[in-house]
Structures are given as C-alpha cells and as structure tokens.
Amino acid sequence: MLSLWIFVIFTLSTMVVSDDGNRLSTFTSPEEIMNACMLGISHKTSPGPESELFDKCKPWKKRSCCTESIAKDIHVNKTWYKMDWDHCGKLSDKCRARFVQDLCFYECSPNVGPWLVKVDNMKIRKERFVNVPLCRNECDAWWEDCVDDLTCIENWARHFDWSSGIPQCPSNTQCRTFREVFKNSTNFCEKVWDHSWQVVEDTDPDGCFAMWWMEGAENPNYEIAYRKAQRLISSADSIVLCSSWNCFYLLFVCICSVFSYVWYL
Ligand SMILES: *[C@@H]1O[C@H](CO)[C@@H](O)[C@H](O)[C@H]1NC(C)=O
Numbered sequence: 001m002l003s004l005w006i007f008v009i010f011t012l013s014t015m016v017v018s019d020d021g022n023r024l025s026t027f028t029s030p031e032e033i034m035n036a037c038m039l040g041i042s043h044k045t046s047p048g049p050e051s052e053l054f055d056k057c058k059p060w061k062k063r064s065c066c067t068e069s070i071a072k073d074i075h076v077n078k079t080w081y082k083m084d085w086d087h088c089g090k091l092s093d094k095c096r097a098r099f100v101q102d103l104c105f106y107e108c109s110p111n112v113g114p115w116l117v118k119v120d121n122m123k124i125r126k127e128r129f130v131n132v133p134l135c136r137n138e139c140d141a142w143w144e145d146c147v148d149d150l151t152c153i154e155n156w157a158r159h160f161d162w163s164s165g166i167p168q169c170p171s172n173t174q175c176r177t178f179r180e181v182f183k184n185s186t187n188f189c190e191k192v193w194d195h196s197w198q199v200v201e202d203t204d205p206d207g208c209f210a211m212w213w214m215e216g217a218e219n220p221n222y223e224i225a226y227r228k229a230q231r232l233i234s235s236a237d238s239i240v241l242c243s244s245w246n247c248f249y250l251l252f253v254c255i256c257s258v259f260s261y262v263w264y265l
C-alpha cells in the first residue's frame with residue numbers, strides 16, 4: 001500500500017518536473033528542433049527558402065525564418081517594434097550596421113531552436129533565445145565598431161523607461177560611450193540583449209555561431225545547432241529517467257521497497 005502511494009507521488013512529480021511549458025521539452029527529435037522558428041509575430045512558422053533577402057539578411061535566403069518584406073524592413077525602419085537604437089543620438093554607421101546584422105540573425109536564423117525558451121506577457125513574441133554561443137571574434141568585431149557610440153544602459157531588453165510608450169533612458173542614467181557603460185566586449189554582447197548571446201571562445205569544441213557568412217556558402221551555424229539538438233534529445237531521454245528530483249524519489253521508492261520487503265520477512 002505504502003509503495004503504491006509512493007509510486008503515485010513519484011509519477012505525479014515526474015510530470016511536474018518535466019512540464020516547464022517550453023516547446024523544447026515536447027520535441028522528440030533533433031530534426032523537429034531544427035525545424036522550429038522562434039514564436040515571434042514576424043517569424044515564419046518553420047524555416048524555408050526565400051527568393052531574395054535584402055542586403056545583410058542575404059546569407060539566410062536558402063533557409064530562413066524571415067520573409068522578404070521583414071528583411072527589407074530591418075534595413076529601412078528607424079526603429080524595430082519601437083526599440084530605438086538611437087536613444088542617445090544617432091549610432092555611427094558601422095555600429096548601426098552591426099545591429100542590423102544582429103537583427104537579421106534574430107528574425108531570420110533557422111538555427112536557434114535548441115536555445116528557445118518560453119516568455120510570458122510579451123506582445124511581439126512568445127519565445128526568445130537564450131545563451132546562443134557567439135564566437136569571440138564576432139563579438140569583438142561588433143564591440144570594436146561600437147565602442148565610441150553612446151548609450152545609457154547595459155540591458156536594452158529590460159532597462160529602458162517605457163512610461164512614455166517609447167524607450168527612453170531612465171532618469172538616473174546619462175549617455176556615455178559603450179566603452180564606459182559596458183567595459184568589455186563579452187559584457188556588451190551578453191548584456192545588451194539580456195543574455196540572448198553567450199560569448200564562447202572560437203576554439204570551443206561545441207562550436208560557436210557566426211552572425212554573417214559569404215552569400216551562397218553553407219550556413220556554418222547549422223552543424224553547431226544540430227549537434228546541440230542531438231545532445232538535448234539524448235539528455236532529455238535521461239532526464240525522464242533521472243532529473244535530480246526524480247532520482248531522489250526513485251531512491252526513496254527503492255529504499256521503501258527494500259524496507260517493506262525486509263519488514264515482511
Ligand atoms: C517597419 O515600418 C513599416 C512601415 O512604416 C511598419 O508598417 C512596420 O510595422 C515596421 N516594422 C517594425 C517591426 O517596427
């Protein structure tokens with residue numbers, strides 16, 4: 001009787017532990033993960049070819065999560081869902097170009113599946129990506145092109161004052177150079193979009209993402225994402241058997257069974 005009761009608790013707790021509401025935990029193959037576009041209002045539901053993609057979004061045209069018109073808008077709109085890069089005066093052309101490239105990645109990349117997490121209460125998206133591995137050389141180049149530009153806060157995704165409906169510098173801040181605000185490249189790339197990126201060494205055995213590659217060349221990020229998707233699926237198999245809490249219960253059940261067996265003897 002006791003063992004049955006424990007079994008019920010164990011089963012229920014397994015369900016609670018494995019349901020974190022993330023789509024990722026419902027995927028059963030790496031291919032499924034690789035076929036997911038982020039749930040955002042301008043993203044396609046799954047990646048596919050586009051006949052043409054504008055300028056900096058071109059590399060993704062063989063397989064993309066953005067449409068032709070979104071790719072164009074990225075280059076011509078002054079703001080993006082009200083986000084304003086020029087909150088401390090106009091960014092230099094070279095810095096702006098990096099942010100346009102980053103936005104192409106955000107809207108077009110079909111390789112962020114393994115890093116998607118659910119977000120609540122957002123108008124423009126139901127998911128975001130977190131800790132996508134960005135190669136150090138890519139981050140350093142982005143940083144170099146922006147060090148002398150101006151901003152007032154580190155975390156552009158969270159810390160603007162939106163009370164007037166547009167992003168403004170909070171009253172206790174002032175416009176300073178990126179170098180003064182962020183101090184170094186790693187801190188910049190990781191903080192500016194609230195940890196969407198994680199900077200990793202170019203030599204990292206798991207590989208790292210590029211934000212741009214030669215048009216027509218194979219997307220170098222595909223392989224890295226695919227291997228990550230495979231690792232996620234194989235670790236998900238073992239999570240079902242043994243996440244830390246489940247292990248605790250499993251151990252508990254074992255001990256109890258042994259105990260009751262001994263007791264019956
Ligand atoms: C870009 O600009 C167009 C035309 O003004 C507008 O309809 C669209 O909503 C803008 N896109 C974003 C993401 O802000």
Ligand SMILES: *[C@@H]1O[C@H](CO)[C@@H](O)[C@H](O)[C@H]1NC(C)=O
Binds near residue numbers: 182
């Ligand atoms: C970069 O700057 C951050 C924030 O100031 C700091 O915590 C971190 O240690 C610095 N990293 C390096 C490598 O200097």
